[in-house]
Amino acid sequence: MTTGRVAQRRAATRAAILDAAWELAHESGLGEIGMRPLAAKLGMAASSLYEYFSGKDAIYDAMFIQGNEALRDEYRHLRDADKTNPREVLIDAARRFIEFCDADHARFQLLFQRSIPGWQPSAEAYAIAVANLEEMRGHMAYIGIADDASADMWTALTSGLASQQVANDPGGDRWLRLVEEAVDMFLTTRGVDE
Amino acid sequence: MTTGRVAQRRAATRAAILDAAWELAHESGLGEIGMRPLAAKLGMAASSLYEYFSGKDAIYDAMFIQGNEALRDEYRHLRDADKTNPREVLIDAARRFIEFCDADHARFQLLFQRSIPGWQPSAEAYAIAVANLEEMRGHMAYIGIADDASADMWTALTSGLASQQVANDPGGDRWLRLVEEAVDMFLTTRGVDE
DNA sequence: GTCTATACACCGATAGAC
DNA sequence: GTCTATCGGTGTATAGAC
Numbered sequence: 055m056t057t058g059r060v061a062q063r064r065a066a067t068r069a070a071i072l073d074a075a076w077e078l079a080h081e082s083g084l085g086e087i088g089m090r091p092l093a094a095k096l097g098m099a100a101s102s103l104y105e106y107f108s109g110k111d112a113i114y115d116a117m118f119i120q121g122n123e124a125l126r127d128e129y130r131h132l133r134d135a136d137k138t139n140p141r142e143v144l145i146d147a148a149r150r151f152i153e154f155c156d157a158d159h160a161r162f163q164l165l166f167q168r169s170i171p172g173w174q175p176s177a178e179a180y181a182i183a184v185a186n187l188e189e190m191r192g193h194m195a196y197i198g199i200a201d202d203a204s205a206d207m208w209t210a211l212t213s214g215l216a217s218q219q220v221a222n223d224p225g226g227d228r229w230l231r232l233v234e235e236a237v238d239m240f241l242t243t244r245g246v247d248e
Numbered sequence: 249m250t251t252g253r254v255a256q257r258r259a260a261t262r263a264a265i266l267d268a269a270w271e272l273a274h275e276s277g278l279g280e281i282g283m284r285p286l287a288a289k290l291g292m293a294a295s296s297l298y299e300y301f302s303g304k305d306a307i308y309d310a311m312f313i314q315g316n317e318a319l320r321d322e323y324r325h326l327r328d329a330d331k332t333n334p335r336e337v338l339i340d341a342a343r344r345f346i347e348f349c350d351a352d353h354a355r356f357q358l359l360f361q362r363s364i365p366g367w368q369p370s371a372e373a374y375a376i377a378v379a380n381l382e383e384m385r386g387h388m389a390y391i392g393i394a395d396d397a398s399a400d401m402w403t404a405l406t407s408g409l410a411s412q413q414v415a416n417d418p419g420g421d422r423w424l425r426l427v428e429e430a431v432d433m434f435l436t437t438r439g440v441d442e
Numbered sequence: 443g444t445c446t447a448t449a450c451a452c453c454g455a456t457a458g459a460c
Numbered sequence: 461g462t463c464t465a466t467c468g469g470t471g472t473a474t475a476g477a478c
Contacts, residue, residue: 085365089454101456102462110454167361168415171279206412207426207433214408218400221362232401235437239401243433283471295473296444304471 068106070096072120075113079160085170087113111173114164118175121161122182128154129189140197144237147193148212152230155216162220166213204244211236262300264290266314269307273354279364281307305367308358312369315355316376322348323383334391338431341387342406346424349410356414360407398438405430 057065074095078087089110093100107113128150137143155162163169165183175183191205199205215236219229251259268289272281283304287294301307322344331337349356357363359377369377385399393399409430413423 083365088452090452099463100454101464104455105461163362167363168357169361169363171277171363171365203426203429206423207430210408210412210423210426210430211405212408213411214404214406217407217411218404229400229404232397232404235397236401236404239433239437242436243429282469284469293445294471295446298473299443 064106068116071103071106071113072116075117076160079117079164080158084160084163114170114173115176115179117161118164118179119182121158121165122179122186124161125154125165125186126182126189129186129193132193133189137193137196140199141237141241143193143197144208144240145233147190148215148233148237149230151212152216152219152233155220156224156230159220159224162216166217199244208240211240258300262310265297265300265307266310269311270354273311273358274352278354278357308364308367309370309373311355312358312373313376315352315359316373316380318355319345319348319359319380320376320383323380323387326387327383331387331390334393335431335435337387337391338402338434339427341384342409342427342431343424345406346410346413346427349414350418350424353414353418356410360411393438402434405434 071092074092075087078092078095087110089103090100092113093103103113107116129147131150132143132147135143135146155166168174187209190208194200194205194208199208215229215232219226223229265286268286269281272286272289281304283297284294286307287297297307301310323341325344326337326341329337329340349360362368381403384402388394388399388402393402409423409426413420417423
């Protein structure tokens with residue numbers, strides 16, 4: 055499993071391409087990533103990009119994976135945290151999720167909205183997103199909320215708060231500051247004591 | 249204010265173009281509307297489209313307006329309904345909104361997600377969307393929920409339910425059936441008796 | 443008004459030389 | 461691996477016949 059120097063070089067170039075793609079996404083919008091501008095940013099010919107990615111869709115796919123890995127790392131904090139207080143766990147989870155979404159609008163669009171015409175994540179990429187959802191369900195089960203309806207209500211509540219925050223008050227806290235209230239509201243109808 | 253025969257003919261052609269655009273959006277996706285395919289669907293030359301719309305963005309704009317007018321019509325049912333029972337009003341509003349979103353995925357993307365690269369609704373088009381939000385806030389004020397935080401919580405809750413329903417169970421009821429529970433949850437923390 | 447024809451600048455993708 | 465050249469497509473625009 056030793057990655058040779060060639061493979062390392064290849065991986066480094068792939069990483070550089072993805073970094074430049076994120077830059078373009080932040081500058082001009084997620085949908086405005088073009089192969090030629092992307093190549094220009096890296097000082098290479100557009101056709102050379104196809105040496106590292108099979109096409110534009112594969113670049114979006116790799117970005118989708120990177121974004122979900124970042125979310126997974128965010129959830130790792132939950133795993134390591136003290137989980138004796140369900141209310142605190144959920145508040146922490148919701149805050150982290152909303153802040154994660156608001157921190158990078160392009161990433162939010164890529165991960166949670168179907169924002170690129172004609173593009174869909176590959177099965178492999180989607181699997182990571184599913185694993186993240188499963189991790190969140192695991193945390194909820196741990197604090198005593200295990201039924202499907204509650205999990206669905208939680209995803210609706212947190213994704214709603216996040217999407218409103220990102221779309222209507224980016225960088226602010228108009229919905230972020232509703233997290234405590236939302237969690238209390240959620241818990242009081244769930245038979246879990248605070 | 250009498251619209252002459254020429255103006256009527258013009259309006260009819262404009263409407264036909266928008267109908268064809270919606271068809272294309274349903275067939276191939278909202279972002280895949282092309283001027284040449286659109287013209288072909290209507291049996292006209294692509295250049296003739298510019299006689300009726302200044303460009304592709306103007307077509308998206310007109311579609312955005314049509315979508316928001318449809319939502320406004322949906323809210324008219326609320327205005328005409330018996331509003332003595334707050335719980336029933338909110339359940340009806342949430343159900344109608346989720347069903348409205350799920351009924352037309354392309355319309356949902358256009359109205360509530362920034363799904364077309366580089367496109368934004370014009371100020372005139374956006375005003376209708378704002379008016380719809382105001383109408384919803386008016387209904388909530390009528391049943392005794394007037395504070396901003398509650399209105400924000402309501403938009404987060406309903407938009408979250410709708411987006412989850414559309415994205416993860418289109419045509420189904422996995423989140424739609426949570427509406428009663430969501431409304432009860434919302435009301436019990438709002439000091440409004442059922 | 444609507445058509446054809448043409449032009450421009452861009453796009454993703456590919457072929458083939460080096 | 462990287463390049464140049466090219467293909468067919470796009471949105472947009474214009475000229476000019478009917």
